[in-house]
Amino acid sequence: MAKKKPIKKKKTKSISNKKSGKKVKSMAKKTTSKKTTAKKKTSAAKVKKNKVVKKPKAVKKTRKKVVKKRVQVIDDFDARAAGRAEAIKKIKGYSKKDLEHFRKIIIEKRDEIITQLQNLKEQMMDTSTGEYINENSPYSLHMAEQGTDAMEREKTFLYAQRETKFLGYLEAALNRIDTGTYGICLDCIEEPKHLCDSCPLVPKARLEAVPHSQVCVPIKQLQEKKD
Numbered sequence: 001m002a003k004k005k006p007i008k009k010k011k012t013k014s015i016s017n018k019k020s021g022k023k024v025k026s027m028a029k030k031t032t033s034k035k036t037t038a039k040k041k042t043s044a045a046k047v048k049k050n051k052v053v054k055k056p057k058a059v060k061k062t063r064k065k066v067v068k069k070r071v072q073v074i075d076d077f078d079a080r081a082a083g084r085a086e087a088i089k090k091i092k093g094y095s096k097k098d099l100e101h102f103r104k105i106i107i108e109k110r111d112e113i114i115t116q117l118q119n120l121k122e123q124m125m126d127t128s129t130g131e132y133i134n135e136n137s138p139y140s141l142h143m144a145e146q147g148t149d150a151m152e153r154e155k156t157f158l159y160a161q162r163e164t165k166f167l168g169y170l171e172a173a174l175n176r177i178d179t180g181t182y183g184i185c186l187d188c189i190e191e192p193k194h195l196c197d198s199c200p201l202v203p204k205a206r207l208e209a210v211p212h213s214q215v216c217v218p219i220k221q222l223q224e225k226k227d
Contacts, residue, residue, distance in 0.1 A: 083190065084189050087189045087190050093181070093183055093201065094183045094201065098183075098204070099177050099182060099183075102177065102182060102207055103177050105208060106170050106173050106174055106177075106211045109170055109211060110167060110171070113163050113166060114167070116163055117160055117163055117164065117167070120156050120159065120163075121160070123156055124157070124160075169212035170211070183202050183207055184200060185200050185202050185214070185219060186214045187215055187219045188216075193218075195218035195219060196216045198216075199216070202215065202216050
């Protein structure tokens with residue numbers, strides 16, 4: 001009897017193992033490639049988001065424009081002031097005798113206002129304590145008296161405020177006398193309007209009545225109509 005040759009099974013196993021190994025490797029490659037593509041997509045999305053978040057720098061441009069406008073306004077004001085100063089030099093103002101006459105009138109009015117303000121201050125102050133009288137003062141126990149006292153104090157305060165403002169106008173007028181610009185009409189410095197006989201100077205009669213005035217009566221009336 002002839003001997004049967006044994007069947008070799010190992011080769012088939014190795015082939016199947018090799019094939020399966022290739023399949024596993026290919027699957028692994030596919031999964032890794034999917035992961036890398038997913039990462040790339042997420043990173044690209046992040047970049048897009050960052051681009052959207054960035055704001056345009058438009059605020060700085062507007063600030064620069066505002067600064068330029070302010071500088072232009074200041075330059076125009078300085079140029080106009082310089083032009084007015086040159087025009088004032090050409091105007092022949094009031095004589096020294098007239099200026100001293102106006103100075104006396106202003107000082108008299110100023111002294112009157114100072115005494116009035118002192119009296120108003122004393123009215124609003126308790127002489128015994130040296131403090132201003134308020135609603136809790138023992139001199140006004142009744143509610144009606146408290147109300148009248150409050151109204152009187154408010155009137156006194158408003159009157160004192162107005163007189164203080166007028167005092168500032170008189171001080172400015174004295175300063176104009178010292179600089180030699182007192183009595184010159186503000187609206188007629190560069191271009192005289194010739195609305196009064198003394199143009200570009202304010203008439204003497206008006207300065208004696210309203211010593212802090214800087215415009216003549218016709219100009220004042222035009223200003224009031226505009227307002």
